[in-house]
Amino acid sequence: MPPRSELEPSPVATSRAEALRELLDELPPELYRQVFAHASWAPSRAESYERLAFLGDVVLSLSVSTYLLPRFEEYGAGRLTKLRAQAVSGAACARVARALEVPERLRAAAPADHQRAVRALLESERVLASICEAVIGACYLAFGLERTAAAVLQAFGPEIERAIAEPFDFKSLLQERLARRSQTVEYRIEAEEGPPHKRRFVVVASAGGRDLGRGEGRSKKAAEQEAALAALERLEREDERDQGTPD
Structure with a gap:
């Protein structure tokens, strides 16, 4: 897991996430609850955020791929894959999650007897990244691809630019x-x-x-x-x- 400072979003990233944050706030109550339902306290595993994260991962990948393809016409599939992998990495999703106020929202959604567990969950980059993907999956179900993809690209814009400027050494x-x-x-x-x-x-x-x-x-x-x-x-x-x- 990267140092906490690497997970913190910049003020620009926080501002860029505003459209996705607004979609999150507009979610129907049942979808919103599921986004912040960890398997340890959800009524059933199917009602936790896991299934939404599965869907959101696909929507995120499609949104970023659709953006990258015409912008980098000279890139082959391998280079595009690496660029996308960095832009939607666990660390990237965790930073966007923080810009979406996921830690505060998860604490508010968790039952009182799970607050200690929440503190441990929020130390996990994987948890933050999964909830970020769940947000995207829920927004897709509620608002469709066009509106969700536009908000996703805005939120992940700094991550895409970071990937272009500072490519990973895999x-x-x-x-x-x-x-x-x-x-x-x-x-x-x-x-x-x-x-x-x-x-x-x-x-x-x-x-x-x-x-x-x-x-x-x-x-x-x-x-x-x-x-x-x-x-x-x-x-x-x-x-x-x-x-x-x-x-």
Whole structure:
């Protein structure tokens, strides 16, 4: 989890989130309650924010992808994927969640006997990110894609610009994640294809005795970055499967 200072939204980000915050305030009461219902106190798991977060993740990805595609006509699919992944990362969603006043809203929505648990939940980037996605999913159900996507793009504008100006090093991110498991990543060249002037490399990232991700690129470094991104996405899916919940 990034330091708290990295999760805090800037004044500009808070201002940009105003349209999405207004949609959140306009939600029907039942949807609003579900957005801030953690599985530990919701009447049933299906009535917690998890299903809304599942939907919101798709809406967020579609909204950002639709924005990026015409803006960066020279980018290939791999580069667009990396840019989108950074713009909608857990840390990015957590910052938007804070701009939406999610911590304060979650405290207000939680039952009195769960307030201590709420303090722990709010320390989790994953929880903040999941509720941010739940907000987006609920707004989509209530107001449709066009209105929701416009508010989402405004709220995530600073995150998109951050991703453009300061692109992630996915190899470093993967190594940091694996270090928490006392593992190290290794990269091996699986194939070299094409003539010398148009060579393409296929690289596999592995750790703990298993292959985690595969990437292709015009250089070894580019292929390693793609393999690291694929590995990060796999680890994320495995974490969600093992926990049985997005938080």
